[in-house]
Structures are given as structure tokens and as C-alpha cells.
Amino acid sequence: xxRLVESGGGLVQPGGSLRLSCAPSGSIVSPxxxxxxxxxxxxxxxxxxxxxxxxxxxxxxSVKGRFTISRDAARNTVFLQMNSLKPEDTAVYYCSVQxxxxxxxxxxxxxxxxx
Numbered sequence: 001x002x003r004l005v006e007s008g009g010g011l012v013q014p015g016g017s018l019r020l021s022c023a024p025s026g027s028i029v030s031p032x033x034x035x036x037x038x039x040x041x042x043x044x045x046x047x048x049x050x051x052x053x054x055x056x057x058x059x060x061x062s063v064k065g066r067f068t069i070s071r072d073a074a075r076n077t078v079f080l081q082m083n084s085l086k087p088e089d090t091a092v093y094y095c096s097v098q099x100x101x102x103x104x105x106x107x108x109x110x111x112x113x114x115x
Contacts, residue, residue, distance in 0.1 A: 020093055
């Protein structure tokens with residue numbers, strides 16, 4: 001069964017940057033929607049950013065101007081470039097994709113922002 005494999009998480013100091021990647025482990029139909037969400041300890045899951053098949057992006061106000069979502073359509077891969085990271089960005093980050101007959105979510109990757 002195809003999975004979404006996330007990578008790029010880790011520990012970074014405040015003000016630093018990380019780039020998350022999310023790619024399918026096998027062949028899938030081209031998604032028409034790809035997104036990142038996150039969940040901090042003791043908090044509800046929240047939307048971070050999305051991109052559709054037309055390349056239109058949405059970014060949560062809390063990360064606007066700091067985070068950028070992009071994709072490699074040929075590889076059905078989605079990225080999240082995170083700059084100027086803050087301690088409140090600490091969370092498990094999840095990617096998800098949707099398309100015709102397709103709905104997948106990754107296992108999550110931990111991002112910790114701390115000095």
C-alpha cells in the first residue's frame with residue numbers, strides 16, 4: 001500500500017529554517033490538493049498551508065510571510081519551506097494529499113524550535 005513519506009524535520013534554533021518534504025512511496029494518481037497541517041502538544045490539529053493542482057496556495061495567518069508551500073508535480077511531492085522559525089512552531093507536521101479516489105496522510109515529522 002502506498003504511503004506518504006515525510007522528511008526534513010528536526011531541532012532548530014529560533015530564527016532558523018527547515019524544509020519539509022513529503023513524497024509517496026509508490027505510484028499514485030496526481031493529487032488535486034496537497035496540504036500541511038500540524039499539531040502541537042496539548043493542542044488541536046491546525047491547518048498550515050495548501051496547494052492545488054493549479055498551483056494556488058493558501059497559508060495560515062500564523063505562518064504567513066515565513067512559510068512557503070510548493071510542489072513537484074512530476075513527482076507528486078510537496079514541500080514546506082519554513083523560515084524565521086519560532087518556538088510556537090514546535091509541533092508534529094503532517095502532509096496530506098487528495099485526488100480522484102485518493103486520500104492519504106503521512107505519519108508526521110517532528111519539528112522542534114528551541115535554543
